[in-house]
Amino acid sequence: AQSVAQPEDQVNVAEGNPLTVKCTYSVSGNPYLFWYVQYPNRGLQFLLKYITGDNLVKGSYGFEAEFNKSQTSFHLKKPSALVSDSALYFCAVRGRITSGTYKYIFGTGTRLKVLA
Amino acid sequence: NAGVTQTPKFRILKIGQSMTLQCAQDMNHNYMYWYRQDPGMGLKLIYYSVGAGITDKGEVPNGYNVSRSTTEDFPLRLELAAPSQTSVYFCASTPGGGNTEAFFGQGTRLTVV
16 A cells, blocks of 8 residues: 555644654655645645655755655654744655556645744 | 646635636646645545546545646536535646656635535
8 A cells, every 4th residue: 555654743843953754654666755845825835855866865945854765764854943944744655546657645744833 | 937826715615516626737747636635634636637638536536527628727626515525625736757746736725614
């Protein structure tokens, strides 16, 4: 089965502290993984992706994510959180519909709250 | 560059009414998707299209219909609105292949009363 799990509904972190938002996945074959952020009343904005190559992927707004194949995880990280990072974060994996046809499978989202 | 444009942004429907959610993209993307977002449930795929004239059902297609007469447009039709269709609807597009990110519209917040 193809799926994505975000085990935490909400993550609270103090401004200036490092943050981690967790994501694990289940997919056959090589995983294509994505992180998106959603601000209130807005669409999803792309942050970063892992397709192949280095396990540490750098993205927008200082975010990075670490791909761990053995743990089937793709955790989102940032060394120093900002209040403006407070938003809803979604992890997604490419899922196969048919040979050559794909969809994006999303986790349930993690609300990040950065406290001043 | 507008990207993916959805209209309307908000709508209130009465039970049994019909409406069409519009989605247009100007990036010449082949793939287009409709998702609905419910609190705590993430995004669920309603319908998708891999090109003009080609559409197929996703995970939650009941109560919806789509068409794709052009590359740019991918409208979502609700024929007989039900309270269970109260949700936020997102349209997305990608060039194809699955190794690129999806580009999302701003969403349509629909309430059925």
